[in-house]
Amino acid sequence: MRLSQAIHKLRYLASLSRIAQSLLAIVMGFLAGGIMLWASGYNPLKSYEIMFIGDPESGVQGAFGGYLALSNTLREAAFLTLTGLAVAVSFLAGMFNIGVEGAMYIGAFAAFLVGYFISLPLNPFTNLFHVCLALLGSIVAGAFWSYIPAVMKVKRGAHEVVTTIMLNYVAILTTKMIVLRAFLPKTGIVPGGILTPPISLSARVAPIPLPSRAELTLGFPLAIVVTLITYFLLKATTLGYEIRAVGLNPRAAEYGGVNVGKALIYSMVLSGAISGIAGACDVLFVEYRFNSLFSPGYGFDGIAVALIGRLDPIGTALAALFIAAIHMGARSLQPALGMPKELAMAIEGLIIIFTALPEALNMLISKFKGVKVRK
Amino acid sequence: MRDVIVLMKDIHKVYPDGVYALRGVDFELRNGEIHGLLGENGAGKTTLMRILYGQIKPTSGEIFIKGNKVRFNRPRDAIKYGIGMVFQHFALVHAFNALENIALGMEPSKGGLLNLKEVEDRVRELMERTGLKVDLKVPISRLSVGMRQRVEILKLLYRKVDVLILDEPTSVLSPIEVKELFRTLSKLREKGKTIVLVTHKLREALSICDRITVLRRGKKVATVKAREVGPEDLAKMMVGREVLFRVGKLKGRTGKEVLKVSNLWVKGDLGTYAVKGLSFTVRGGEIFGIAGVEGNGQSELVEALFGLRKVERGSITFKGEDITNLSVKEIRDRGISLIPEDRLGRGLIADFTLTENAILGMHYKPPFSKGFRLNLEESKSFARDLIRKYEITALSEDVPVKFLSGGNQQRLIVARELSRGPTLLIAFQPTMGLDVSATEFVRNGLLRMKSEGRAVLLISSDLEEVVQLSDRMAVMYEGKFMGLGRPEEFSTEEIGLMMGGLELHEVKSGNS
CATH class of the missing domain: 3.40.50.300 (P-loop containing nucleotide triphosphate hydrolases)
Structure with a gap:
C-alpha cells in the first residue's frame, strides 16, 4: 500500500509539471528566436532587452518600457485575452472553433448599430446605459453567429472547422459590404480603412489617462472581468462541468446524463458571446466607429493564446499578455536596430510556435480519438 | 501423421498490468488442416494467436515454424514466414477500394508512379483460384462486412501466406455469409493452406474443423479430433468441471x-x-x-x-x-444506476478529479447543484465520504482519476452508483x-x-x-x-x- 501510494504521488506530481512544461516551452521559444537573431548578426540578449524594456540610445520603448508602450501592450492584450477565452471555451468542449474572428466582426458591427442609431442625452447614467446596451447587442449577435455552426454540427454533423472558416468570410465581407454601400457615402473616403461614421457620444467610453500622455482603454479591465467570469462559469457551474466533461470524454458525459449536443451548442454560444465583446471593445472604447479592417487577426491569434494558456481562463489571460508583449516588442526592434520588419515578424512567430506547441499536440492527439454526437 | 507447420511450446504471457493471460500453452498446427481454437472470453485464444502473429511477445516460450525456431518482433516478420491473421475489427482504409487496400504497404511502383495493374492481375488470378470474389474497384466503405472480410483474406493470400488465422470470423457475419466463408475455407484447405479458426461457437467449430484445441483460463485443456467429439464434450472442456x-x-x-x-x-x-x-x-x-x-x-x-x-x-x-x-x-x-463495462471509456472521465467524477450523473441535482452553480464544498465532502466508506486508495479527492489503479477506479464507479440508492x-x-x-x-x-x-x-x-x-x-x-x-x-x-x-x-x- 505504501509503495502504490508513493507511485500515485509521483504520477500526480508529474501532472503538475504541465506548468513547468509551459515555462520550458517559452524558454525553448526564446532560444530558437535567439539562434535566429544570432545567425542574422544581431545580439540576442540585446534584442530581447529592446523588445521588453527598450533602447535608451534611440529612445525606443519596449513592451513594458514606458507608459505609452505599456498602454499599447495592454490594449492588444485585452483583445487577445477575449479572443483567447472565446477559443478556449469552445476547444474545451472539443469544438475546433476557428470562427472567433467572424463572430468578433459581427459583435463589433452590432455594437456599432446600437451605438449609431440610438442617441441619448449625455449624462453618466445614460452613458452607462447606452454602453451596456451596445455590449449586450454585441453579445447577442456574437452568440447567435457561433450558434449557427454549432447547430449545423449537432443536427447535421457538418464539421465545425469548415463551417466556422466559411462563416468568417461571410461575417467579414458582409459587414464590409454594408459599410461600403450604406455608410461610406456618409463618411466620405478616409485614409486608414473602410469606416462608418462615428457612434453617438453616449455610447463612447473615454480611456483612463496615464502619465506621459498615455491612455488605458477600458478593454483591459473588461477583459479581466470576463476572464474571472469565464473562470467561474467553467469551474463552478453545472454548465461548465458539462462542457468540460463533453470535451474530455463525450461517452462518459452521455452516460452521466449530459446532453452532449446541447453542451456543444452552449459552449459555442458562450464562445460567440465573448467574441462579440472583443469586437465591441474596438467600437466602444477605441475607434468609436466600425472599421471593416479593425482586426489584424485577433480571432486567429486567439487560438495560439488559448493553447499557450492550456485552455485555462487565467492561463489564457497570462498568455495574451505574453503574446501582446512579444508582438509589441518585435515592433520596437525595427526602429532601434534597423532590423528588417520581416525578420522581426519571423522571430515573433518562432517564439509563439514553440510556446504553443505542447498543448497543440495534446489537442491534436485527443482530436484523433474523435468526438461524435449522437442524434 | 502430416507434418507439423507451427509448434508453440510452453507459451506464457503476463501483461504489464499483471494479468496472467497464458500459463504454459502448447499448440501444434499441422499442414493443411483447419484447426479450431475454442474457449471462453479471457481463455487466451486471441493472445496466443497474436503471439504467433508477432503482434505481442510472449513472456516465455518457444515458437517453431517448420522446425525452425523463430522470434517475431512484428507482424511483418510473421508474414515473412507465411503466417497471417484477420482480426475481428478489420484494418482496412475505408476510402480506398479493395485493390488499393490489398496493395497497401507493398505497392509496386515504377519510378515513383503507382502501378496497380500488376497487383490487379495477380489478385484476379487469386480470386479465380480461391473463389473469393470481390468487386475490386468499389471503396471499402460501400462493401458489406462479409466482403470486407474477403478483402482481408485476399490481402493475406496476396502476401503469400500459408497459415491463415481468423479471429472470431463469423461474429460479424450473417448466416448466409458464414456458409460462404466456410465454403471458401474448405477450398483454401484443398489448396494446401492451413487455417486457425478462433471461436467460441461449438457448432461452427465442429462443422468445419479437423482438430480443435480448447483453452481455459490461459491453459490448454486438450487438442481433439473434431470427428471424435460432440458439443457436450467441448462445452465441458471449455467451461471446466470445477464445482x-x-x-x-x-x-x-x-x-x-x-x-x-x-x-x-x-x-x-x-x-x-x-x-x-x-x-x-x-x-x-x-x-x-x-x-x-x-x-x-x-x-x-x-x-x-x-x-x-x-x-x-x-x-x-x-x-x-x-x-x-x-x-x-x-x-x-x-x-436506475449503471456500472458500465468500459471503465475509462464510459464510467469515468480520466482527467477529472475524484470529486468531479464522484458527482457525474448527479451533478445537475441538489445538493451538488444549486441553481446553475456547482456546490464544490458539498461535492468534495461527498467524494471524501466515498473514499472512506468504500476504501478507495487515493491521495486526495483532488487527484485526477487517471492516477488511480484500475481497481480503485472501479471502486469509485461502484461507490458512486450504489450511493445513489x-x-x-x-x-x-x-x-x-x-x-x-x-x-x-x-x-x-x-x-x-x-x-x-x-x-x-x-x-x-x-x-x-x-x-x-x-x-x-x-x-x-x-x-x-x-x-x-x-x-x-x-x-x-x-x-x-x-x-x-x-x-x-x-x-x-x-x-x-
Whole structure:
C-alpha cells in the first residue's frame, strides 16, 4: 500500500509539471528566436532587452518600457485575452472553433448599430446605459453567429472547422459590404480603412489617462472581468462541468446524463458571446466607429493564446499578455536596430510556435480519438 | 501423421498490468488442416494467436515454424514466414477500394508512379483460384462486412501466406455469409493452406474443423479430433468441471417486479440487429444474471436499457412506467444506476478529479447543484465520504482519476452508483480485470443491494460470477436467450452448450 501510494504521488506530481512544461516551452521559444537573431548578426540578449524594456540610445520603448508602450501592450492584450477565452471555451468542449474572428466582426458591427442609431442625452447614467446596451447587442449577435455552426454540427454533423472558416468570410465581407454601400457615402473616403461614421457620444467610453500622455482603454479591465467570469462559469457551474466533461470524454458525459449536443451548442454560444465583446471593445472604447479592417487577426491569434494558456481562463489571460508583449516588442526592434520588419515578424512567430506547441499536440492527439454526437 | 507447420511450446504471457493471460500453452498446427481454437472470453485464444502473429511477445516460450525456431518482433516478420491473421475489427482504409487496400504497404511502383495493374492481375488470378470474389474497384466503405472480410483474406493470400488465422470470423457475419466463408475455407484447405479458426461457437467449430484445441483460463485443456467429439464434450472442456460454489447467496425475499423487458429489438453499430426480441423481468430483492460470451448483444442491451441506444421495437417498463427510449437523465432520475463495462471509456472521465467524477450523473441535482452553480464544498465532502466508506486508495479527492489503479477506479464507479440508492442496478462486467479483493468488494456490493430489496441486473461473461450471484439467470447468444432459469437447474455443461449457441430444449433433449 505504501509503495502504490508513493507511485500515485509521483504520477500526480508529474501532472503538475504541465506548468513547468509551459515555462520550458517559452524558454525553448526564446532560444530558437535567439539562434535566429544570432545567425542574422544581431545580439540576442540585446534584442530581447529592446523588445521588453527598450533602447535608451534611440529612445525606443519596449513592451513594458514606458507608459505609452505599456498602454499599447495592454490594449492588444485585452483583445487577445477575449479572443483567447472565446477559443478556449469552445476547444474545451472539443469544438475546433476557428470562427472567433467572424463572430468578433459581427459583435463589433452590432455594437456599432446600437451605438449609431440610438442617441441619448449625455449624462453618466445614460452613458452607462447606452454602453451596456451596445455590449449586450454585441453579445447577442456574437452568440447567435457561433450558434449557427454549432447547430449545423449537432443536427447535421457538418464539421465545425469548415463551417466556422466559411462563416468568417461571410461575417467579414458582409459587414464590409454594408459599410461600403450604406455608410461610406456618409463618411466620405478616409485614409486608414473602410469606416462608418462615428457612434453617438453616449455610447463612447473615454480611456483612463496615464502619465506621459498615455491612455488605458477600458478593454483591459473588461477583459479581466470576463476572464474571472469565464473562470467561474467553467469551474463552478453545472454548465461548465458539462462542457468540460463533453470535451474530455463525450461517452462518459452521455452516460452521466449530459446532453452532449446541447453542451456543444452552449459552449459555442458562450464562445460567440465573448467574441462579440472583443469586437465591441474596438467600437466602444477605441475607434468609436466600425472599421471593416479593425482586426489584424485577433480571432486567429486567439487560438495560439488559448493553447499557450492550456485552455485555462487565467492561463489564457497570462498568455495574451505574453503574446501582446512579444508582438509589441518585435515592433520596437525595427526602429532601434534597423532590423528588417520581416525578420522581426519571423522571430515573433518562432517564439509563439514553440510556446504553443505542447498543448497543440495534446489537442491534436485527443482530436484523433474523435468526438461524435449522437442524434 | 502430416507434418507439423507451427509448434508453440510452453507459451506464457503476463501483461504489464499483471494479468496472467497464458500459463504454459502448447499448440501444434499441422499442414493443411483447419484447426479450431475454442474457449471462453479471457481463455487466451486471441493472445496466443497474436503471439504467433508477432503482434505481442510472449513472456516465455518457444515458437517453431517448420522446425525452425523463430522470434517475431512484428507482424511483418510473421508474414515473412507465411503466417497471417484477420482480426475481428478489420484494418482496412475505408476510402480506398479493395485493390488499393490489398496493395497497401507493398505497392509496386515504377519510378515513383503507382502501378496497380500488376497487383490487379495477380489478385484476379487469386480470386479465380480461391473463389473469393470481390468487386475490386468499389471503396471499402460501400462493401458489406462479409466482403470486407474477403478483402482481408485476399490481402493475406496476396502476401503469400500459408497459415491463415481468423479471429472470431463469423461474429460479424450473417448466416448466409458464414456458409460462404466456410465454403471458401474448405477450398483454401484443398489448396494446401492451413487455417486457425478462433471461436467460441461449438457448432461452427465442429462443422468445419479437423482438430480443435480448447483453452481455459490461459491453459490448454486438450487438442481433439473434431470427428471424435460432440458439443457436450467441448462445452465441458471449455467451461471446466470445477464445482461452482454458491457463496454468500442469501435467500432474499423477492419483491415486486421492477423491470420488465418485452420483445426488445436493438441494432448494433453495424446496423444489424444485435438484440433480437428479448423478454425478461427483474424483481426487487433478486439478482438476475445474463451470461454469455462477449459480443452477443450484451452491450447493445445495456445501452438500450440506459437510454444510450435507440430501441427499435419492443418496450422497457420500470415500476409499471414505460421508459422505452427516454433520455439517460430521465432514466437515471427514475432510480436506475449503471456500472458500465468500459471503465475509462464510459464510467469515468480520466482527467477529472475524484470529486468531479464522484458527482457525474448527479451533478445537475441538489445538493451538488444549486441553481446553475456547482456546490464544490458539498461535492468534495461527498467524494471524501466515498473514499472512506468504500476504501478507495487515493491521495486526495483532488487527484485526477487517471492516477488511480484500475481497481480503485472501479471502486469509485461502484461507490458512486450504489450511493445513489437505486431501485435497479445494472452491473455490466463489474469485475472484469479486477484483482481478488476488488472483485470481492464489487460482488459484496451487489449482494448488499439485493439484501436491501433492490433489483440487480448482472450481465457478465464471467460464467462463475453469474452462477454464483444470480437468483435467476439466462444465457445470451447472438441477441437471444438460449435458456432462462435458476442457476441450479443447469449443469455446467448445459450452460456451456447454451453459450456455444444451442437452445435449452436442444440441450436437454440431447442429454436425455
